[in-house]
Amino acid sequence: MIRYVITRIIWIFIIMFTILSLNFTLLKLAPDYAPTTEEERTIYYEKQVRDGYMSFRLITDEAEMEDIRTKNAQGTRLKNAYYEDKGDMIRAYEPIAISKQYFSWLKNLLKWDWGLSTRIEVGKPAFTVLSSRMETTLVLNLIALVFYIPIGLALGIIAALNKDKPIDNFISIAVMVMISVPSFVVMILLVMIFGYRLEWVPTIFPAKDAETLIRLRGLILPVLALSFGAIASLSRLTRAELTEVMTSEFLLLARTKGLTRRQAVIRHAMRNSMVPLVPSIIFSFVGLLSGSVIIEMIYSIPGTGQVYLRALTRNAYDYNVLLSATAFYTVLTLFAILLVDLTYGIIDPRIRMGGR
Numbered sequence: 333m334i335r336y337v338i339t340r341i342i343w344i345f346i347i348m349f350t351i352l353s354l355n356f357t358l359l360k361l362a363p364d365y366a367p368t369t370e371e372e373r374t375i376y377y378e379k380q381v382r383d384g385y386m387s388f389r390l391i392t393d394e395a396e397m398e399d400i401r402t403k404n405a406q407g408t409r410l411k412n413a414y415y416e417d418k419g420d421m422i423r424a425y426e427p428i429a430i431s432k433q434y435f436s437w438l439k440n441l442l443k444w445d446w447g448l449s450t451r452i453e454v455g456k457p458a459f460t461v462l463s464s465r466m467e468t469t470l471v472l473n474l475i476a477l478v479f480y481i482p483i484g485l486a487l488g489i490i491a492a493l494n495k496d497k498p499i500d501n502f503i504s505i506a507v508m509v510m511i512s513v514p515s516f517v518v519m520i521l522l523v524m525i526f527g528y529r530l531e532w533v534p535t536i537f538p539a540k541d542a543e544t545l546i547r548l549r550g551l552i553l554p555v556l557a558l559s560f561g562a563i564a565s566l567s568r569l570t571r572a573e574l575t576e577v578m579t580s581e582f583l584l585l586a587r588t589k590g591l592t593r594r595q596a597v598i599r600h601a602m603r604n605s606m607v608p609l610v611p612s613i614i615f616s617f618v619g620l621l622s623g624s625v626i627i628e629m630i631y632s633i634p635g636t637g638q639v640y641l642r643a644l645t646r647n648a649y650d651y652n653v654l655l656s657a658t659a660f661y662t663v664l665t666l667f668a669i670l671l672v673d674l675t676y677g678i679i680d681p682r683i684r685m686g687g688r
Contacts, residue, residue, distance in 0.1 A: 384439070487571075
């Protein structure tokens with residue numbers, strides 16, 4: 333078991349390294365969007381030189397200076413290069429080969445240097461920009477996870493125990509509707525109805541210095557929007573698994589030995605149904621994270637999702653923040669997959685993790 337976990341963790345780092353390497357290469361091939369003000373731009377390019385992504389030289393040759401000015405005027409200068417014209421000289425910041433940049437990037441990562449933000453919070457370390465918002469995103473998604481699990485399980489159990497009865501049909505129709513509506517549509521409807529029309533909850537996410545009661549009310553709508561589809565998926569899966577187990581031979585044998593229907597369901601049916609349910613619940617956390625990216629933007633929640641979308645703004649890309657956010661979501665996803673695999677062996681001892 334320990335050997336299996338260690339092997340999987342090693343593979344997690346290998347996969348994460350591969351994904352980040354591909355992202356780094358693709359981002360470096362794209363146009364560069366430095367800060368807009370001259371002072372911030374100079375600081376940014378000096379940091380690029382220190383990090384090993386660009387070279388710096390002073391140009392005093394009149395012919396070369398004139399050539400650079402002409403190319404700047406025509407918009408045909410070297411891609412991602414920056415030339416600061418000082419009149420009698422030009423300060424040139426020019427990108428070096430991507431292969432050399434890549435090794436500089438690896439060296440910086442070992443020192444936990446993810447570069448500086450160029451658009452969202454100019455001059456601030458990119459991972460610091462992201463880490464200051466991780467708590468909000470994780471808390472929001474964990475609350476949604478705790479909220480939807482008991483509801484989804486309860487609806488699925490009720491539907492399975494009342495198979496083909498009116499309550500089962502009602503739950504099945506409700507599940508179909510809930511799965512069909514995207515979470516961002518649900519969020520917009522909730523804000524319009526309960527925020528603007530009824531004024532029961534805030535229309536945007538409260539600030540950190542707001543009263544505790546207001547902050548708690550501000551969590552209601554995003555938690556409901558994130559839980560809407562998750563409740564439907566869990567209840568549908570629970571109903572399907574429990575219905576199948578209840579028709580199995582071992583459960584019929586338990587009934588013939590004198591167990592009541594309730595005892596047979598609780599002792600045997602539910603335990604066997606949990607083998608596929610628990611891993612799906614854990615992995616659904618990743619689905620909640622991806623859904624919260626849009627929810628955070630709609631409800632102005634200061635989480636990692638909002639930062640990620642802002643960093644993707646057209647003609648204002650913040651590549652260092654994008655790379656940091658990619659690492660954050662990649663790590664959560666890969667470790668969620670590992671946790672899913674481990675739960676199989678915990679729930680059902682017959683399953684040996686890493687066994688031959």
